[in-house]
Amino acid sequence: MKRTVALLMENQPGALSRVVGLFSQRGYNIESLIVAATEDPTLSRLTMTTSGDQKVIEQITKQLNKLIDVVKVLDLGESDYVERELLLVKFLHGSINTEVIKALNGEIIFENNELLNIQFVGTSEELDQVLKDLESSNPLEIVRTGASGISSNLKTLTI
Amino acid sequence: MGTVLVTSGPGATNTITGIATAFTDSIPMVVISAQVATDKIGEDAFQETDMVGVSRPVVKHSFLIKDPSEIPKTIKQAFYIASTGRPGPVVVDIPKDFTDPAQKFEYSYPDKVKLRSYTPATRGHAGQIKKAVQQLLAAKRPVIYAGGGVIQGNASHLLTELAQRVNYPVTNTLMGLGCYPASDRQFLGMLGMHGTFEANTAMHHADVILAVGARFDDRVTNTPSKFCPSAKIIHIDIDPASISKTITADIPIVGSVDSVLSEMLTLLKESEEMPDGVALADWWKQIDEWRERHGLYTEPRYPTDGDMIMPEDAIKVLHEVTGGEAYVTSDVGQHQMFAAQYYLFDKPRRWINSGGLGTMGFGVPAAMGVQMANRDAVVACVTGEGSVQMCIQELSTCKQYNLPIKIICLNNQALGMVKQWQDMNYGGRHSSSTYEDSLPDFVALTESYGHVGIKVKKHEDLESAMKECFALKDKLVFLDVDVDPNEHVYPMLEAGMSMEDMHLSKDIKTW
Numbered sequence: 001m002k003r004t005v006a007l008l009m010e011n012q013p014g015a016l017s018r019v020v021g022l023f024s025q026r027g028y029n030i031e032s033l034i035v036a037a038t039e040d041p042t043l044s045r046l047t048m049t050t051s052g053d054q055k056v057i058e059q060i061t062k063q064l065n066k067l068i069d070v071v072k073v074l075d076l077g078e079s080d081y082v083e084r085e086l087l088l089v090k091f092l093h094g095s096i097n098t099e100v101i102k103a104l105n106g107e108i109i110f111e112n113n114e115l116l117n118i119q120f121v122g123t124s125e126e127l128d129q130v131l132k133d134l135e136s137s138n139p140l141e142i143v144r145t146g147a148s149g150i151s152s153n154l155k156t157l158t159i
Numbered sequence: 160m161g162t163v164l165v166t167s168g169p170g171a172t173n174t175i176t177g178i179a180t181a182f183t184d185s186i187p188m189v190v191i192s193a194q195v196a197t198d199k200i201g202e203d204a205f206q207e208t209d210m211v212g213v214s215r216p217v218v219k220h221s222f223l224i225k226d227p228s229e230i231p232k233t234i235k236q237a238f239y240i241a242s243t244g245r246p247g248p249v250v251v252d253i254p255k256d257f258t259d260p261a262q263k264f265e266y267s268y269p270d271k272v273k274l275r276s277y278t279p280a281t282r283g284h285a286g287q288i289k290k291a292v293q294q295l296l297a298a299k300r301p302v303i304y305a306g307g308g309v310i311q312g313n314a315s316h317l318l319t320e321l322a323q324r325v326n327y328p329v330t331n332t333l334m335g336l337g338c339y340p341a342s343d344r345q346f347l348g349m350l351g352m353h354g355t356f357e358a359n360t361a362m363h364h365a366d367v368i369l370a371v372g373a374r375f376d377d378r379v380t381n382t383p384s385k386f387c388p389s390a391k392i393i394h395i396d397i398d399p400a401s402i403s404k405t406i407t408a409d410i411p412i413v414g415s416v417d418s419v420l421s422e423m424l425t426l427l428k429e430s431e432e433m434p435d436g437v438a439l440a441d442w443w444k445q446i447d448e449w450r451e452r453h454g455l456y457t458e459p460r461y462p463t464d465g466d467m468i469m470p471e472d473a474i475k476v477l478h479e480v481t482g483g484e485a486y487v488t489s490d491v492g493q494h495q496m497f498a499a500q501y502y503l504f505d506k507p508r509r510w511i512n513s514g515g516l517g518t519m520g521f522g523v524p525a526a527m528g529v530q531m532a533n534r535d536a537v538v539a540c541v542t543g544e545g546s547v548q549m550c551i552q553e554l555s556t557c558k559q560y561n562l563p564i565k566i567i568c569l570n571n572q573a574l575g576m577v578k579q580w581q582d583m584n585y586g587g588r589h590s591s592s593t594y595e596d597s598l599p600d601f602v603a604l605t606e607s608y609g610h611v612g613i614k615v616k617k618h619e620d621l622e623s624a625m626k627e628c629f630a631l632k633d634k635l636v637f638l639d640v641d642v643d644p645n646e647h648v649y650p651m652l653e654a655g656m657s658m659e660d661m662h663l664s665k666d667i668k669t670w
Contacts (some may be wrong), residue, residue, distance in 0.1 A: 009276075010276065014211060014223070017212070017215065018215060021216060025216045055403075058403070059400065059404060062399050063400050065400075066398070066399075066400055068220040068240060068274065068276055068277050069276065071275060072276075159275065
C-alpha cells in the first residue's frame with residue numbers, strides 16, 4: 001500500500017540525513033522524497049511516499065516522531081488529501097505534436113529550433129499514465145519531482 | 160550518568176561499539192568527541208572523521224558545535240535528552256579551535272532546556288490505566304513481565320509493591336533482573352531464550368500479561384506469531400515506538416513507568432474488586448508444579464560429584480561468598496547466562512551487562528565504572544576467557560586508578576555460546592570457536608600488570624579460592640576458574656517455536 005507522509009523538521013544540516021537514515025536503517029522504502037524550507041525559515045517541510053501495511057506505516061510515523069529534529073509528522077493517508085507532482089520532459093523539436101501535448105494537459109515552458117521542454121502536473125498515478133502515452137514520441141530526458149501533498153480538511157501540518 | 164571524553168578520528172570511532180551498546184539497552188550517556196578545527200572540516204584532515212555521521216544510527220541525538228557560544232546550551236540539552244524519556248546516548252562533537260585556551264568566549268549556561276520537538280511522555284492516559292487495572296483484576300492466569308525500563312525509571316519498589324499486592328507471578332528480562340527481588344517466592348526467574356522453564360511456560364499459558372518497561376525483544380518472544388496465544392497484553396512503556404512494534408498490545412499505555420505504576424497502585428487500593436482468589440490459587444499450584452518439575456534450583460541439572468567445576472556452581476559460590484550483595488557486571492556468552500540465572504539479584508542496579516547488543520568486552524570496563532562510582536562496593540565481573548581478552552589492557556587502567564575489581568573468569572577454553580550453537584545446529588563443527596593452546600596464562604598476565612591472579616581447577620578448591628579472592632579487598636584479583644568445557648546453557652528455546660518449547664538439557668526437550 002502506497003502512503004504519503006508529511007513532516008516538519010528543523011531546517012538545519014543533518015536533519016534530512018537522520019530522516020533518510022531512519023528509512024534505510026529500519027528497512028522501510030522511500031518511493032519519493034521532496035523537501036524545502038517553509039515560510040518559517042527555521043523549519044523544512046518534507047513529503048515522502050512510502051509503502052507498507054498499516055503496522056509498518058504506524059511504526060514509520062512513531063520512529064519519525066522520535067527523531068529530535070522532527071517537529072511534527074502527519075500521515076496524509078489518514079484522511080482526505082490531495083497530491084501533485086511535477087514532470088518535466090525534453091523532446092527533439094518535431095518528435096511530438098502539440099495536439100498530443102494539449103491532450104495530456106502539458107505546457108510548453110521552453111522551445112527553440114532544436115528542442116522542447118514540457119511540464120505536466122498531476123498525481124503520481126496520472127503522471128505514470130502521461131509517461132506511457134509519451135513513450136512513442138521518444139522523450140530525450142524525463143525528470144519527476146516526487147509527490148507533494150496537503151490535507152484537504154482542517155487538519156494542518158503547522159506548529 | 161555515563162560521560163565519555165575522546166579525541167577526534169580514531170578516538171571517536173572507538174566509542175561506536177560502546178555507544179551502540181548504550182543505545183540498544185537505553186542507557187543514558189553523553190559522549191563529547193573532539194573534531195578537527197572548523198577550517199579543516201571536510202578536508203580529510205589528520206584524525207578527521209564525520210563523527211555525527213558515523214554515530215547517527217546508534218545515537219538518540221547528536222550535535223556538531225558550530226560556534227563556541229553554543230557549547231553550554233548544547234551540553235545542557237545533551238544531558239537532558241540522554242537522561243529523559245527513553246534514555247540513550249548523545250554525541251556532542253566539538254571542533255578543536257573552540258577549546259583553544261588562547262581564545263576567550265562568552266559563557267552563559269541556561270537554567271532550562273527547551274526543545275520544541277522533544278517532549279517525552281510523562282503521565283499515562285488515565286482511561287487506559289483504569290482499563291489496565293480492570294483487565295489485571297479480571298485475570299485468571301496473570302504474569303508480570305518486567306524489563307530494564309523499570310530499573311531505568313526507578314520504579315522497582317512500585318513494581319514490587321504492585322506484584323505483592325495482587326500476588327501475581329513476576330518474570331524479568333535480562334535487563335530487568337533485580338527490579339523484582341529474585342529470592343522472593345513470586346519470582347519465576349528470567350524469561351526468554353535462556354529463561355527458566357516455569358517463566359517461559361507461565362508466559363505461554365497466561366491469559367493476561369502486564370509488560371512493564373520491556374520491549375518484546377526477539378530473545379524473549381521467540382516466534383511472534385506463536386507468542387502467548389491466549390494472553391491479553393497490557394504494555395506500559397515510555398517509548399511509543401516500542402508499543403505494538405513486534406507484539407500488538409491490547410491495552411497500550413505510554414508514560415513513565417513510575418507514574419503509571421503508582422496510578423495503578425492507587426486504583427488497586429481504591430478498588431473494591433479483588434483478584435480471583437480461586438483461579439489464582441490454581442495458577443500458583445500449576446506454576447509451583449512446573450517449578451518443582453524443571454526449576455533451575457529444584458531439579459539436579461548436572462552431575463555434582465566429579466572433580467570438574469561446573470560453571471553454574473561457580474556462580475552459586477560467587478553468590479554465596481558475596482552474600483548476594485555484589486555489583487555484578489558480565490561479558491557476553493555462556494557465563495553471562497549462568498550469572499543471570501544463578502546469581503539471584505534482589506536489588507535493582509546490581510546487574511550490569513550488555514543485553515541487547517551483546518557486546519563482548521563490556522564486563523571489565525563496566526566493573527571499573529561501577530567501582531569508580533562506588534569506591535567501597537564489592538564489584539565482580541563475571542567473564543570468560545574469550546570476552547575478557549577484548550579489553551584486557553584495562554588491567555593497566557585498573558592499576559593506574561586503583562580499582563580493586565574481582566574478575567571471575569569461567570574458563571572453558573572456547574567461545575562457549577558459539578560452540579553450543581555449533582553443537583546444536585551445525586553438527587558439532589567447532590569452527591573458530593575453540594582456543595586449543597592459544598590462551599595466555601591469565602595468572603601470570605594479571606600479575607605482570609601488578610595485580611593478583613588465582614587459578615582454580617578442582618571443584619573442591621572453588622569455595623576457598625572464591626573466599627580468598629574476595630578477602631583481598633584492596634586488590635584486583637583475577638580468578639581463573641577452569642570449568643567443564645562441554646557444558647551448555649539450558650533451558651533454551653527452540654527457534655521457530657513457541658515459548659513453551661525448550662531444550663532442558665542435551666537430551667530432554669519439552670516438545
